[in-house]
Amino acid sequence: xxxxxxxxxxxxxxxxxxxxxxxxxxxxxxxxxxxxxxxxxxxxxxxxxxxxxxxxxxxxxxxxxxxxxxxxxxxxxxxxxxxxxxxxxxxxxxxxxxxxxxxxxxxxxxxxxxxxxxxxxxxxxxxxxxxxxxxxxxxxxxxxxxxxxxxxxxxxxxxxxxxxxxxxxxxxxxxxxxxxxxxxxxxxxxxxxxxxxxxxxxxxxxxxxxxxxxxxxxxxxxxxxxxxxxxxxxxxxxxxxxxxxxxxxxxxxxxxxxxxxxxxxxxxxxxxxxxxxxxxxxxxxxxxx
Amino acid sequence: xxxxxxxxxxxxxxxxxxxxxxxxxxxxxxxxxxxxxxxxxxxxxxxxxxxxxxxxxxxxxxxxxxxxxxxxxxxxxxxxxxxxxxxxxxxxxxxxxxxxxxxxxxxxxxxxxxxxxxxxxxxxxxxxxxxxxxxxxxxxxxxxxxxxxxxxxxxxxxxxxxxxxxxxxxxxxxxxxxxxxxxxxxxxxxxxxxxxxxxxxxxxxxxxxxxxxxxxxxxxxxxxxxxxxxxxxxxxxxxxxxxxxxxxxxxxxxxxxxxxxxxxxxxxx
Numbered sequence: 001x002x003x004x005x006x007x008x009x010x011x012x013x014x015x016x017x018x019x020x021x022x023x024x025x026x027x028x029x030x031x032x033x034x035x036x037x038x039x040x041x042x043x044x045x046x047x048x049x050x051x052x053x054x055x056x057x058x059x060x061x062x063x064x065x066x067x068x069x070x071x072x073x074x075x076x077x078x079x080x081x082x083x084x085x086x087x088x089x090x091x092x093x094x095x096x097x098x099x100x101x102x103x104x105x106x107x108x109x110x111x112x113x114x115x116x117x118x119x120x121x122x123x124x125x126x127x128x129x130x131x132x133x134x135x136x137x138x139x140x141x142x143x144x145x146x147x148x149x150x151x152x153x154x155x156x157x158x159x160x161x162x163x164x165x166x167x168x169x170x171x172x173x174x175x176x177x178x179x180x181x182x183x184x185x186x187x188x189x190x191x192x193x194x195x196x197x198x199x200x201x202x203x204x205x206x207x208x209x210x211x212x213x214x215x216x217x218x219x220x221x222x223x224x225x226x227x228x229x230x231x232x233x234x235x236x237x238x239x240x241x242x243x244x245x246x247x248x249x250x251x252x253x254x255x256x257x258x259x260x261x262x263x264x265x266x267x268x269x270x271x272x273x274x275x276x277x278x279x280x281x282x283x284x285x286x287x288x289x
Numbered sequence: 290x291x292x293x294x295x296x297x298x299x300x301x302x303x304x305x306x307x308x309x310x311x312x313x314x315x316x317x318x319x320x321x322x323x324x325x326x327x328x329x330x331x332x333x334x335x336x337x338x339x340x341x342x343x344x345x346x347x348x349x350x351x352x353x354x355x356x357x358x359x360x361x362x363x364x365x366x367x368x369x370x371x372x373x374x375x376x377x378x379x380x381x382x383x384x385x386x387x388x389x390x391x392x393x394x395x396x397x398x399x400x401x402x403x404x405x406x407x408x409x410x411x412x413x414x415x416x417x418x419x420x421x422x423x424x425x426x427x428x429x430x431x432x433x434x435x436x437x438x439x440x441x442x443x444x445x446x447x448x449x450x451x452x453x454x455x456x457x458x459x460x461x462x463x464x465x466x467x468x469x470x471x472x473x474x475x476x477x478x479x480x481x482x483x484x485x486x487x488x489x490x491x492x493x494x495x496x497x498x499x500x501x502x503x504x505x506x507x508x509x510x511x512x513x514x515x516x517x518x519x520x521x522x523x524x525x526x527x528x529x530x531x532x533x534x535x536x537x538x539x540x541x542x543x544x545x546x547x548x549x550x551x552x553x554x555x556x557x558x
Contacts, residue, residue: 179386181382181383181384181386182386182388184356184380184382184386185380185382185386185388185399187355187356187374188354188356188374188378188379188380189399189400189402189403189449190374190402190403191402195402199388200388203388203390204390206390278390279433280389280390280391280433280435281390
């Protein structure tokens with residue numbers, strides 16, 4: 001069917017290009033449009049460069065304890081890197097994040113599926129989900145320390161605790177919103193209960209689950225950095241805390257930007273996994289993200 | 290769709306006896322959707338069900354499919370009373386209802402879930418390829434539904450229903466959302482496909498021309514409550530080809546006017 005449409009499209013575009021050639025002002029308008037588009041594409045870069053320049057100017061006229069310049073920050077970054085301080089901190093941060101986030105992913109998706117498929121379970125756990133959604137979970141850090149000490153388990157717990165709720169909620173919503181027609185299909189072709197989950201409800205929830213995973217990633221990052229700052233004083237959070245206490249603002253900022261780098265890398269990995277494992281979501285808009 | 294299957298398989302009969310259906314809005318007041326529906330569909334027959342919206346034609350076909358319960362009466366497919374979904378059923382849904390995460394091929398293969406366990410992998414693959422060929426989708430086997438037009442999606446839904454060589458095909462306004470030209474073309478292809486199989490078909494539509502073109506009999510339903518108002522025998526010879534002037538055929542025009550008259554009469558009531 002696509003083939004039968006193609007020739008007429010060709011005709012339309014031929015007609016269009018003829019009329020453009022006939023009218024010179026239109027061609028000039030086309031050139032102007034292209035120039036405008038190039039300008040639009042370059043705007044983010046211009047914006048960032050301008051920001052860095054202004055920051056440099058203001059920074060070099062300010063007490064370096066209050067604000068380090070971008071150049072000083074890059075120098076501090078290089079210093080941390082070459083002194084061998086950054087790499088292990090980066091590894092600790094990635095390790096904490098990977099452990100806490102993976103745990104949140106497994107627990108969140110499994111419980112989300114159960115909640116989404118069973119109205120009874122949903123009603124039973126709803127009060128707790130609402131409670132934990134409303135509670136500033138950071139306030140539970142001291143309790144986590146009492147339970148788990150000040151090491152790796154406590155940091156993973158906090159990362160997990162912050163991340164898991166968006167995954168639970170998005171998974172259960174996605175599973176619950178399986179279209180009736182697809183459930184009818186699975187009845188007509190006699191899928192068993194397990195297949196209805198694995199072949200219909202769970203795949204249907206994939207876009208929603210990934211939206212939840214994106215939100216959860218941001219929260220996991222917060223949890224990871226806070227835990228490293230407040231509990232163990234290790235990893236990137238440790239660098240930020242230690243250099244902050246020493247009023248070495250450039251080193252503090254270098255730590256902050258490395259933490260955002262961790263976030264960027266993790267988000268990119270998530271996107272790669274989505275495109276590779278779920279190619280059918282490529283044509284769908286990522287929604288409200 | 291192999292020759293042996295056509296010889297050995299036989300379309301299911303459908304008996305609908307005194308069937309009523311009401312939705313309980315409140316415990317005291319029930320809304321009656323269908324009242325005392327009686328209909329017998331013969332093996333291999335193509336029966337269309339037409340009627341104004343709200344006459345319960347979709348509800349009726351869903352009850353035959355075992356997707357909705359009925360309040361009283363009896364529905365029998367073959368010699369089994371319908372409780373769950375009957376065996377060897379094909380269902381074509383209004384919106385195609387394909388799984389967006391499966392390619393066309395994988396969607397069609399889903400139709401073999403019930404009967405496929407009896408087949409070798411190679412046989413199952415052959416059947417899927419045959420079904421896609423039958424509806425002209427072979428070139429699009431690896432596409433995802435999101436990449437297909439409405440007509441192609443509906444073809445895939447049709448292939449999924451056909452792949453298991455069902456004894457009974459139920460179709461719920463399958464072409465209702467398509468543009469007029471695609472609809473005409475799919476009607477012709479459906480007529481040709483059904484003619485090659487032994488399956489019994491029940492086809493819900495609000496398009497009277499479509500019903501006349503495809504059916505052996507047309508069941509006209511009345512509204513509130515829905516029940517069978519009349520059954521029209523379509524005594525047009527087959528194959529019916531539009532390019533040979535079926536649309537000008539006087540008998541076809543008479544039948545269409547008769548069916549339309551019945552529907553309009555019911556609405557005027």
